[in-house]
Amino acid sequence: MIEMLSQTWPWYVAGPLIGLIVPALLIAGGRMFGISANLRHACAATIPGRVAFFQYDWKKSGLWNIVFAVGIVLGGVIATTVLAHPDPEIGISAGARAQLEGVGITDFTGLLPSDLFSWSGLASLPGFLMIVVGGFLVGFGARYAGGCTSGHAISGLADLQGPSLIAVIGFFIGGLFVTHLILPLIL
Amino acid sequence: MSTTTQQPEHAEANLTVGGLFGYMTLGMLFGIIFVQSEVVSWFRIQEMFRFESFHMYGIIGSAVVVAMIGVQAIKYFDIRTLDGEPIRINPKQWSSYRYWVGGIMFGLGWALLGACPGPIFALIGGGYSVMLVALLSAIAGTWVYGALRPHLPH
Numbered sequence: 001m002i003e004m005l006s007q008t009w010p011w012y013v014a015g016p017l018i019g020l021i022v023p024a025l026l027i028a029g030g031r032m033f034g035i036s037a038n039l040r041h042a043c044a045a046t047i048p049g050r051v052a053f054f055q056y057d058w059k060k061s062g063l064w065n066i067v068f069a070v071g072i073v074l075g076g077v078i079a080t081t082v083l084a085h086p087d088p089e090i091g092i093s094a095g096a097r098a099q100l101e102g103v104g105i106t107d108f109t110g111l112l113p114s115d116l117f118s119w120s121g122l123a124s125l126p127g128f129l130m131i132v133v134g135g136f137l138v139g140f141g142a143r144y145a146g147g148c149t150s151g152h153a154i155s156g157l158a159d160l161q162g163p164s165l166i167a168v169i170g171f172f173i174g175g176l177f178v179t180h181l182i183l184p185l186i187l
Numbered sequence: 188m189s190t191t192t193q194q195p196e197h198a199e200a201n202l203t204v205g206g207l208f209g210y211m212t213l214g215m216l217f218g219i220i221f222v223q224s225e226v227v228s229w230f231r232i233q234e235m236f237r238f239e240s241f242h243m244y245g246i247i248g249s250a251v252v253v254a255m256i257g258v259q260a261i262k263y264f265d266i267r268t269l270d271g272e273p274i275r276i277n278p279k280q281w282s283s284y285r286y287w288v289g290g291i292m293f294g295l296g297w298a299l300l301g302a303c304p305g306p307i308f309a310l311i312g313g314g315y316s317v318m319l320v321a322l323l324s325a326i327a328g329t330w331v332y333g334a335l336r337p338h339l340p341h
Binding site: 005008009011012013015017018020021022024026028029030031033035036038047049051052053059063064065067068069070071073074077079080083085090092093095096100108117118119121122133134137138139140141143145146147150152153155156157159162163164166168169171172173175176177182183 | 202206207209210211212213214215216217218219220221222223224225226227228229230231232233234236237239240241242243244245246247248249250251252253254255257258260261266268269270272274275276277278279280281282283285286287288289290291292293294295296297298299300301302303304305307308309310311312313314315316317318320321322323324325326327328329330331332333334336337339
């Protein structure tokens with residue numbers, strides 16, 4: 001059982017399970033699935049300052065979601081220990097691998113290229129751009145757009161919301177631009 | 188746009204220890220699905236943006252279909268929460284500017300970092316401690332957005 005669960009879960013297993021989270025949270029307590037709201041709750045809980053956007057009762061509206069995010073961290077621990085993938089490299093397609101080798105990626109072990117996503121990588125220019133600038137844009141953009149991949153691409157589209165479709169198209173415009181025009185320059 | 192219209196929901200259900208434990212359990216299952224299907228992997232995100240595999244599209248597409256069936260069933264059958272409360276889903280406010288600009292900014296960050304907010308949490312749990320920096324940076328981005336919000340076009 002553990003051996004089977006340690007393998008890469010196919011899309012037709014993982015996708016529907018992720019989709020079930022949306023009605024599960026609605027039925028559990030009328031909660032709308034959306035993870036980036038936690039970044040706002042973190043601001044409201046720690047350094048709200050005089051910013052009107054952070055003046056609200058974060059415990060009342062966000063404690064459930066912060067606890068949900070803590071659960072995701074615990075899930076990450078379990079998945080990488082008890083259910084650790086047996087192969088050092090995950091099996092991306094040959095085409096993707098060739099393209100990534102073309103921009104200078106050499107280490108395909110683990111979930112991230114460790115030469116970039118490590119403390120030493122953080123000190124390099126590409127690592128800094130990817131982790132710090134990338135993280136900043138994720139946080140800024142998610143709140144500007146009113147949601148991230150979970151809130152718009154999954155919850156919003158599931159509720160047939162027009163704004164979510166625009167946001168998702170925007171996610172892909174930005175992602176394709178960085179992947180094909182920016183990463184070849186900085187890597 | 189007034190700030191009050193963007194306040195999060197204030198539902199009070201499930202703020203008991205048991206209820207919160209339930210949310211944590213759901214989050215844990217979600218984190219396991221995220222890692223085991225490799226959607227937390229920078230390599231998978233790159234593969235997606237290079238159109239080199241169906242994997243990510245299959246996951247997002249089938250998740251949307253299942254979620255859509257669930258949400259529409261809840262609306263159609265007027266299903267209530269476990270506490271018997273009616274389920275309200277607030278529509279997003281209609282405009283397009285913020286969704287285009289915010290969406291594109293998020294996309295730039297998504298491809299640079301190779302992770303959106305859910306995977307950031309899962310990767311921290313997976314022992315990629317440098318992702319704590321990405322999390323702090325994303326919180327900083329959220330804070331700067333909040334501070335600039337009155338001056339930004341939506």
